Amino acid sequence: MSLIDLSGVQKWYGEYHALRGIDLQIAAGEFFSLLGPSGCGKTTLLRTIAGFEGIDAGTLRIDGLDMRGVTPDRRPTNMVFQSYAIFPHLTVAQNVAYGLRRTADGREEKARRVGEALEMVGLGGYGGRRPHELSGGQRQRVALARALVLRPKVLLLDEPLSALDRKMRETMQSELRRLQRQVGITFILVTHDQEEALIMSDRVAVMFEGAIAQVASPQALYSRPADRRVADFLGxxxxxxxxxxxxxxxxxxxxxxxxxxxxxxxxxxxxxxxxxxxxxxxxxxxxxxxxxxxxxxxxxxxxxxxxxxxxxxxxxxxxxxxxxxxxxxxxxxxxxxxxxxxxxxxxxxxxxxx
Amino acid sequence: MGHGETSKGWALIAPPALYALALLALPLGAVVVLSFFTQDFLTLDTTPTLENYRIVLTDPGFAGQLPRTLLVRSVTIAGLVTVCTVLLAYPVAYYVSFHVAPERKSLWLFLITIPFWTSYLVRVFLWKVILNFDGVVNRTLLNLGWIDEPIRAFLYSPAAVVITLTHAFAPFAILPIFVALEKIDRPLLEASRDLGEGTLRTFARVTLPLSMPGVVAAVLIVFIPTIGDYVTPRLVGGPDGLMIANLIQSQFGRLSNAPMGATLAVIAMASVGLISLLFVLATRRWTR
Missing domain, CATH: 2.40.50.140 (Nucleic acid-binding proteins)
Structure with missing residues (x-):
């Protein structure tokens, strides 16, 4: 059974048809990318999975449960935002510990989990720093640690690398891949960068104008595109x-x-x-x-x-x-x-x- | 190059700086100097002395007790006004920032400032009409049958001063809080929701702490001028609602004791400064 199951998902913004019947299954442990030009609906789809956007038709199931009416705080998903959304008034460690308030762990156990998460993203010893003292790449690592420390079933990444310079982006690409293999969590990455999607993903969904044009492995997408638009967009x-x-x-x-x-x-x-x-x-x-x-x-x-x-x-x-x-x-x-x-x-x- | 820039900068700020010096710093200095003199019936004794300060701060008689009572009352009333104003202003600012469509926000801010179009005096008198013996509030309560005779305590009481000043200073509190709320990145709120917190917890853990700079500014903007207000207490305060500024005014006026007035002014100023400083220090962890 697939971990995420969308069927016939539609989304309207007034007159604008943002998602036009999305059918998509994503398996547990997959590194999945949503790729498409800006305005194709890939971010809307991600926010739908996170629970920030409702859907007007169709169903969304995560781990077999219908997500209708389930608010973001109750979904087994966590998100890395494009702007990272690091809380500026909290230290790095407090940021990472933010979502742990509701867990049953004691103070020491929480501190241990925070330390572990920071270690995992290569920020061991940065716990006392303030967000404004960090570089863009470091902030992104904090955002990653903050989401992964909650051990979600699905990690959603909204164009996480678009604000980084080229060298940093390449480092983070391989690091994200390594992290995903290490934790075994399903990653869903939204990107407009086809190279990034090809490098990182097990499977890629190419989207145009609110609909999915093709879902395939990177090799299959490149060597046997489903139509002319996909062929033109990829490479x-x-x-x-x-x-x-x-x-x-x-x-x-x-x-x-x-x-x-x-x-x-x-x-x-x-x-x-x-x-x-x-x-x-x-x-x-x-x-x-x-x-x-x-x-x-x-x-x-x-x-x-x-x-x-x-x-x-x-x-x-x-x-x-x-x-x-x-x-x-x-x-x-x-x-x-x-x-x-x-x-x-x-x-x-x-x-x-x- | 750097030198030229510097002198250009000095030239640019010179007019307002001179203006401030002539109209703020000099009179302030004069008040401080005056507070060390004494009034000897009709003549001013210019021998420097701390006598006035001794009377105000330690004299057990009426001459010392009255200013101390009024000072404590002024701080209490100003504190109450500040708390009421900020508590009422926060929801308004929150609503405009989070629930009004972006293109309508300026209209809302404009409407909030409309009370400033009328004179401060007119607004105080309007509150008289509302709170009076046969005013709107009393008549309504009478007609509803909730009271048998008009309540006199509405007007000419400290409560009337608090109500009137709270209304007068509302926009001063709404605007800085609104600006602080506007500066909060909306994805931060989504991040909090995503990390498992509901709307109330998100407000308590993200929105409120991040809007604290605006709240601190609002507190100072309301507290500092209200403590020195003397028009409202005079018009709606009654004998129990008089504040330190009323006494300062009397000392310079009818009582013809300018040095004592100056001393009270300096002490009031020092109190405001000290309280504000303590407040700023106490809230530093949110405003850094």
Whole structure:
């Protein structure tokens, strides 16, 4: 049985339809992410699970219990807020002990639990500090400790890493993952950062406009997106006009090839072919075996240090396709305006209905 | 560069600083100096002495007892006014901050300040109409049959002073408390709920402590001016409602003993300062 079970959940804000029938099951011990652009309803969904928002239709069960009418203080969930919401008038230890008032533990047991929780998030010895003396990353650790010390069934994280700088964010990503494995609690993370969702999660739900477009493991999401929007949102994807005829696909600018049934996402007929930038190669930089070849012109180039992105114009195709190349020691960097030979693998093509 | 900035800063604050010096510091200094003189019938004896202070603080006779009684009464009345005002102002400020839609908040604040559009005197007289022998309150109670004859104690009593001043100072307490409540991050309240506390506990553990700076400000803003008020006690206080400022006024006026008036003023000022200081120190843990 799943720990969290949403079925047909709807939420309206006046005229605005924020959640349009959410069906979702999350298993105990899972690291689950809600991913989507801003305004897609992912935070609303999280707040619904926490109990801050009521639902207008459908049911929400946590651990088999219907949560209708159950206030946040009585739910087996705890939340790490985007702004961390650390109580400024309390010390770090008092913040962490805040929710322990109602537990039956004695004073010493509480102090021990607080110390343990702070130790777990790497803030041992910080108990006497005041929140304003802490950095953003440390505040977030306090928020984590404050929630985890209550041993909730579910930990809800509302864009917890968005306010941190890049280095700190990467540290916290691996640390959150480690913590989740250590405590075995179900984590539900809301994020608009697709990389973050892919790195951290066991499964990801991609949301658009109040509805879930796809729920899958990170690998499945990336390699076999459910539709064009998911493919476009996760990573980069080149879309080329294509036509399916007698089991063969004619891709504009690249040529014809045969595809397996699992590469076809929607119905046949007029279609669009999608290819990830890394599924293509610049043959002048790195030759590949058994690849199909296409010719074009390099329109632009973006150098990222570890990668170089080539924007290549193909004959008869509006716009350009992007090809990403790993920069290896001694590998060439091609010039803008030069002719380009692209290698591509028919097995990496995805077909979407137009 | 830094030097230029500094002198520019001094130039900018010079006009108000001079103004304050001329109209606040100098008269204050004059009052302090005057308190060390004595009145010798019609002439002012300028030999410095602590005689006035001795009379007010230790003299067992009427000359010492009256100011001491009035001072204690002033502190008591001002304290009562402060407690009543803050207790009544807090719910109003809370309502406007938490339950009024953001776009309507300014309208509410504007309505709260409307009583200031009329003169302070007019408002005191209106309370006379309400509390009088044949005033609104007494008539209502009579008509309801709850009392057989009008209650005289409503007007010309310390209670009347407390009621009138509480009404007059309400906005002064509402505004600082409102500002403190507005500054509370709303996610903090959600966090408290999320961590297992109900609405009442959340108020006691988060909202109230975080609004304490506003409460402390409100207490000082109400307490300090009310202790020196002499119009309201004069008009609605009766003989039992007179306060220290009434005596100070009399000393400078009819009693023609300016040095004694100055001494009482200095002692009243020192009392207010001391009480306020103790209060601020006692509440420091919430206002830091």
């Amino acid at each position: 980069a994807m080149n879309f080329l006009p294509a036509e399916v005829r007698d089991g063969r696909v004619e891709i504009a600018g690249l040529g014809a090839c045969e595809v397996e049934p699992e590469q076809v996402i929607g119905a046949g007929g007029m279609a669009e072919a999608g290819m990830r930038p890394e599924a293509m190669t610049m043959l002048d930089v790195q030759p590949g075996e058994g690849l199909r070849e296409a010719a074009g012109t390099i329109a632009d180039r973006a150098y990222y240090g570890d990668m170089t992105y080539y924007m290549v114009e193909l004959p008869g195709v509006p716009g350009h396709v992007t090809v990403s190349m790993k920069n290896r020691p001694g590998s060439a960097v091609l010039d803008v305006g030069a002719p380009a030979r692209i290698g591509w693998d028919p097995r990496a093509v995805l077909l979407f209905p137009a």
